[in-house]
Amino acid sequence: MNEAGYRRERLDRGIKVRTDDIFALSSYREILYLTLPRLAAIAALLVFPLLKGVTGIYWQNVVLTACTIALLALSWDLLHSVGLVSLGQAIFFGAGAYATGFFSQHFGWPPLVTIPLATAVGAIFCTVLLYPVLRLRGIYFALITFAMPLLLTRVIEATKILGGNVGMSGLPPLSDTPLDLYLIITVMLICVFGFRRLFDTDYGLVLKAIRENDRSVMAAGFDLQWYRTQAVFIAAIPGAFAGAFLTHYYQFAGLPAFSIEYSILPLASAIVGGPGSFSGVALGAFMLVPLSEALRSFGNLRVVIYSIVVVVFIVILPEGVFNYLQRKYYQIERLVPMEEGGNGQRANIAGS
Amino acid sequence: MDSGPILRAVDLCKDFGGIRAVDRVSFELQKGETLGIIGPNGSGKSTLINLITGFVKPSGGRIFYQGRDITGIAPHKAVMLGMARSFQMPRPFYNMPAYKNLVIPLFSPRTRRLKGGRYGDRDEVAIHLLEDMGFERDSNVPYQPAGVLPHGYVKRLELARCLALEPDLVILDELFSGMSMSEVAGVLPLIERIADEGKTLIMVEHRLRELFRVVDRVIVLNFGRKIAEGAPDVVMANPEVKESYLGSEVEFSA
Numbered sequence: 236m237n238e239a240g241y242r243r244e245r246l247d248r249g250i251k252v253r254t255d256d257i258f259a260l261s262s263y264r265e266i267l268y269l270t271l272p273r274l275a276a277i278a279a280l281l282v283f284p285l286l287k288g289v290t291g292i293y294w295q296n297v298v299l300t301a302c303t304i305a306l307l308a309l310s311w312d313l314l315h316s317v318g319l320v321s322l323g324q325a326i327f328f329g330a331g332a333y334a335t336g337f338f339s340q341h342f343g344w345p346p347l348v349t350i351p352l353a354t355a356v357g358a359i360f361c362t363v364l365l366y367p368v369l370r371l372r373g374i375y376f377a378l379i380t381f382a383m384p385l386l387l388t389r390v391i392e393a394t395k396i397l398g399g400n401v402g403m404s405g406l407p408p409l410s411d412t413p414l415d416l417y418l419i420i421t422v423m424l425i426c427v428f429g430f431r432r433l434f435d436t437d438y439g440l441v442l443k444a445i446r447e448n449d450r451s452v453m454a455a456g457f458d459l460q461w462y463r464t465q466a467v468f469i470a471a472i473p474g475a476f477a478g479a480f481l482t483h484y485y486q487f488a489g490l491p492a493f494s495i496e497y498s499i500l501p502l503a504s505a506i507v508g509g510p511g512s513f514s515g516v517a518l519g520a521f522m523l524v525p526l527s528e529a530l531r532s533f534g535n536l537r538v539v540i541y542s543i544v545v546v547v548f549i550v551i552l553p554e555g556v557f558n559y560l561q562r563k564y565y566q567i568e569r570l571v572p573m574e575e576g577g578n579g580q581r582a583n584i585a586g587s
Numbered sequence: 588m589d590s591g592p593i594l595r596a597v598d599l600c601k602d603f604g605g606i607r608a609v610d611r612v613s614f615e616l617q618k619g620e621t622l623g624i625i626g627p628n629g630s631g632k633s634t635l636i637n638l639i640t641g642f643v644k645p646s647g648g649r650i651f652y653q654g655r656d657i658t659g660i661a662p663h664k665a666v667m668l669g670m671a672r673s674f675q676m677p678r679p680f681y682n683m684p685a686y687k688n689l690v691i692p693l694f695s696p697r698t699r700r701l702k703g704g705r706y707g708d709r710d711e712v713a714i715h716l717l718e719d720m721g722f723e724r725d726s727n728v729p730y731q732p733a734g735v736l737p738h739g740y741v742k743r744l745e746l747a748r749c750l751a752l753e754p755d756l757v758i759l760d761e762l763f764s765g766m767s768m769s770e771v772a773g774v775l776p777l778i779e780r781i782a783d784e785g786k787t788l789i790m791v792e793h794r795l796r797e798l799f800r801v802v803d804r805v806i807v808l809n810f811g812r813k814i815a816e817g818a819p820d821v822v823m824a825n826p827e828v829k830e831s832y833l834g835s836e837v838e839f840s841a
């Protein structure tokens with residue numbers, strides 16, 4: 236293609252609309268353009284459970300797992316937004332899992348009671364557990380969260396509480412597919428859009444500000460410790476829910492709930508998808524979980540290939556896949572002829 | 588309301604390791620008064636501000652605010668009581684538009700009670716406040732990310748951040764540093780207005796000429812100790828003060 240005499244021009248589409256709080260929509264086409272990606276994503280998620288005949292139960296399970304990892308990644312992203320980097324998302328997952336296991340085994344309550352209850356109890360437990368270390372920041376907080384699932388595992392092993400090494404099995408199942416799949420998809424969508432909305436409010440602004448400059452937030456009269464505590468509680472909710480949900484899905488709660496997988500996968504999803512917008516980390520989970528499943532046929536090489544793919548994504552798109560796609564979606568790229576008169580005009584002015 | 592001093596410091600001390608940054612400093616401040624704190628670099632001015640506003644816990648001494656002992660108070664509680672401070676090195680929320688920087692103090696527990704609660708209202712108040720501080724409303728400056736603002740605007744934003752808290756006591760740590768003559772000339776009337784409105788004001792400054800236009804009284808620190816206190820011209824005639832400033836770049840002509 237002859238590019239001589241042309242230059243590449245990039246335009247931002249709908250700039251006004253994306254500027255915070257200035258909802259100056261110019262046309263319905265623009266509204267459609269803006270909402271299309273999210274409507275498409277929601278529609279795809281809602282239709283998928285109906286396609287069991289086409290996809291097979293296996294891929295239904297993969298999507299269900301992707302949703303749980305997405306919930307843990309959302310939780311990670313929220314903590315990250317207030318400047319707390321967590322390497323131990325498994326704490327939230329495990330707390331929810333063990334709480335629901337305990338309630339169903341000891342009291343025989345049905346999952347529809349124990350899951351919400353375990354979500355609340357698990358979130359409170361994690362908040363209390365993390366409260367003393369909220370003052371720590373950066374690598375110190377990260378290291379402690381990394382150690383906590385290991386610590387809780389050892390505590391359960393040593394004290395033999397909550398089933399000890401064996402765990403609690405034979406827990407009641409939630410219900411049949413596709414209802415359980417719908418439940419977790421709905422919760423995930425509520426979290427994505429709910430968190431996005433939350434961070435658009437003034438309260439969310441304060442949370443974001445803590446990461447940027449906590450000193451100025453203090454000087455504005457906010458109790459940092461209290462706000463960080465609230466953030467941890469909010470972040471613990473999707474994490475504990477994911478744990479409680481999957482526990483009833485597998486009808487088992489045990490030490491694997493604290494496994495490092497539930498810390499690393501959400502983290503990788505968040506980094507690959509792109510932190511900061513919640514949608515990005517969910518997208519990351521929906522890329523990495525199916526990828527990890529698709530690679531099963533590679534046997535021992537699976538982890539190697541998986542790691543290479545993750546590293547390649549991080550190197551090529553450090554901003555995250557979502558942020559990259561979003562930027563490109565709003566950009567129109569086109570070749571425009573260079574103005575021949577440009578130079579001539581300047582010459583004319585100089586000459587006059 | 589009691590008629591005692593709004594702020595009283597008694598024998599304030601602060602040690603950093605072996606260094607005594609503030610050494611038995613006492614002073615009183617009446618409501619509506621304007622006080623300057625001056626002294627050479629490293630003399631403990633910022634540390635004194637940090638002690639008053641709770642950012643640093645004193646090693647000794649007491650602080651009273653409106654008659655109440657607030658020694659070692661948490662910074663956010665000091666704000667609740669009506670103190671607002673600026674920082675010597677302002678670090679705005681770089682990724683937020685300038686006006687959104689103000690929404691945070693406007694959302695603070697102190698101001699939330701006073702201002703409209705509906706979402707969006709605070710944005711309007713913030714834009715007004717920035718306009719007051721000399722951000723041109725019709726330009727796009729208030730909407731730009733704070734990270735790209737010129738230094739003069741960052742300082743104005745820092746001042747606006749304090750005023751958004753509707754404070755009774757405003758404490759400004761070297762607001763003028765790094766500003767050009769014309770930028771200072773632009774901000775000085777704003778400060779004079781704060782003083783005229785009856786707010787109590789403490790200013791730490793190296794720019795003495797501008798400072799003395801605003802303040803009634805100064806205290807001079809050197810090596811953490813208070814070496815002089817009084818009206819600006821009286822204090823500057825003090826031989827010890829002259830000596831402490833000897834060799835520093837500060838020039839003074841009244």
Ligand SMILES: Nc1ncnc2c1ncn2[C@@H]1O[C@H](COP(=O)(O)OP(=O)(O)OP(=O)(O)O)[C@@H](O)[C@H]1O
Nearest residue numbers: 603606608626627628629630631632633634635675
């Ligand atoms: N957090 C800290 N840790 C250790 N030493 C400190 C700390 N803060 C201040 N100091 C020391 O305390 C002394 C007083 O510092 P301070 O910042 O209060 O001086 P200042 O009068 O504000 O100086 P400047 O005019 O340069 O702003 C200095 O010797 C400084 O090195």
Ligand SMILES: [Mg+2]
Nearest residue numbers: 632633634675
């Ligand atoms: Mg200082």
